[in-house]
Amino acid sequence: MTGFEFQPSQDFAIAMDERDPLKEFRKKFLFPQTKTGDDCIYLCGHSLGLQPRTAAAYIQQELNDWAKLGVEGHFRAKNPWMPYHRLLAEQTAELVGAKPLEVVVMNSLTVNLHLMMVSFYRPTVQRHKIIVERGAFPSDQYAVKSQIRFHGFDPATSLIELTPLPGESCLRDDEIAALIEHSGEEIALLMLGGVNYATGQAFDMERITLTGHAKGCVVGFDLAHAVGNLRLKLHEWGPDFAVWCSYKYLNGGPGCVAGCFVHERHARAWDLPRFAGWWGHDERSRFEMGPDFQPMSGADGWQLSNPSIASLAVLRASMDIFSEAGMERLRAKSVSLTGYLEFLLKHSASSNFLIVTPPETERRGAQLSLRILQNGRSLCDRLTHQGILGDWREPDLFRVAPVPLYNSYHDVFQFVRRFLSAVDPQIV
Numbered sequence: 001m002t003g004f005e006f007q008p009s010q011d012f013a014i015a016m017d018e019r020d021p022l023k024e025f026r027k028k029f030l031f032p033q034t035k036t037g038d039d040c041i042y043l044c045g046h047s048l049g050l051q052p053r054t055a056a057a058y059i060q061q062e063l064n065d066w067a068k069l070g071v072e073g074h075f076r077a078k079n080p081w082m083p084y085h086r087l088l089a090e091q092t093a094e095l096v097g098a099k100p101l102e103v104v105v106m107n108s109l110t111v112n113l114h115l116m117m118v119s120f121y122r123p124t125v126q127r128h129k130i131i132v133e134r135g136a137f138p139s140d141q142y143a144v145k146s147q148i149r150f151h152g153f154d155p156a157t158s159l160i161e162l163t164p165l166p167g168e169s170c171l172r173d174d175e176i177a178a179l180i181e182h183s184g185e186e187i188a189l190l191m192l193g194g195v196n197y198a199t200g201q202a203f204d205m206e207r208i209t210l211t212g213h214a215k216g217c218v219v220g221f222d223l224a225h226a227v228g229n230l231r232l233k234l235h236e237w238g239p240d241f242a243v244w245c246s247y248k249y250l251n252g253g254p255g256c257v258a259g260c261f262v263h264e265r266h267a268r269a270w271d272l273p274r275f276a277g278w279w280g281h282d283e284r285s286r287f288e289m290g291p292d293f294q295p296m297s298g299a300d301g302w303q304l305s306n307p308s309i310a311s312l313a314v315l316r317a318s319m320d321i322f323s324e325a326g327m328e329r330l331r332a333k334s335v336s337l338t339g340y341l342e343f344l345l346k347h348s349a350s351s352n353f354l355i356v357t358p359p360e361t362e363r364r365g366a367q368l369s370l371r372i373l374q375n376g377r378s379l380c381d382r383l384t385h386q387g388i389l390g391d392w393r394e395p396d397l398f399r400v401a402p403v404p405l406y407n408s409y410h411d412v413f414q415f416v417r418r419f420l421s422a423v424d425p426q427i428v
Contacts, residue, residue, distance in 0.1 A: 184215025194226030277304030
């Protein structure tokens with residue numbers, strides 16, 4: 001999908017879609033409909049992914065087994081429920097660049113974040129600070145601050161927020177590294193997003209991990225906006241842990257069960273404190289109902305309770321599609337599709353909005369965040385009524401994401417035409 005120059009015509013968008021090797025995957029998803037029965041232009045997969053067409057059948061299989069087998073479905077269902085989460089282990093590991101031992105699908109993102117901090121945030125008087133990016137997703141901020149207070153420290157002195165330089169919207173990699181180098185002996189945990197939810201900036205997770213570990217810091221990532229979006233190599237990069245949700249780019253549905261990565265070097269770290277639950281107990285003796293917790297090795301040992309099978313079933317429907325498409329091909333299309341969106345927006349020469357997401361492909365995923373200089377919320381609402389679905393974030397950001405699994409070049413072309421007509425009518 002590279003080796004050519006973008007063109008601003010509709011014919012170019014149609015031609016690009018015709019040559020797209022992933023074009024058939026669009027048919028695997030259900031699109032919201034306009035009042036006239038057409039597919040919406042859906043550029044909101046960074047907030048909630050579309051429903052796979054096969055999701056209903058995957059859920060129905062489990063409902064049928066529940067109806068026919070009752071409790072015996074745990075062992076006799078077509079896909080037995082007791083080990084059901086393991087059906088996702090290989091696919092999840094491949095998706096995030098990990099070993100199956102290192103990943104588990106469980107809980108929700110913030111629950112997993114708290115569980116990881118119980119084990120990996122071990123503050124001392126000398127080393128108690130946590131680094132986050134300024135403007136991190138609020139739930140991360142709440143969780144981190146509450147953990148600091150739980151340990152008897154004050155966020156005012158124990159929380160370091162990475163802040164862009166004056167007049168800039170995104171962080172510089174060198175500035176992140178410099179802060180870690182300067183304050184590393186005081187830092188207990190680096191807890192950054194893989195992709196910032198507001199600006200769409202992708203962080204250099206490999207460099208952050210190496211720099212943090214060199215100063216003795218624990219390193220964790222929130223991959224909510226990175227998983228299914230970027231090519232990840234978690235085992236190779238070596239962070240201590242990572243967490244993510246599954247309802248954005250992974251299309252698992254609202255509130256879908258989340259994911260967690262714990263690096264292999266911690267697989268048998270039995271001395272790490274952890275909050276325990278029976279689903280993390282060694283499965284060979286789990287049903288003996290003994291009084292003492294014996295954790296499973298790897299990420300499985302951080303499980304608390306048996307997961308929702310219905311939720312896992314929807315996620316399986318999507319992950320089967322990801323496995324068929326492959327992240328390498330998806331990322332290649334994403335780079336092209338997002339580049340085309342940027343090209344069309346810049347071709348307009350409008351002065352009524354700014355692109356705040358970095359222009360370098362290695363510093364962003366599928367999302368572009370547009371700063372609307374006036375009346376942005378009403379503009380977003382008008383587009384929504386026209387069947388153009390992006391996502392508004394106060395005070396002035398309109399976030400749009402052409403998702404390579406189901407968005408097309410023609411989607412992007414139509415969006416830009418409608419967007420420019422709303423934001424700067426005289427140039428359309």
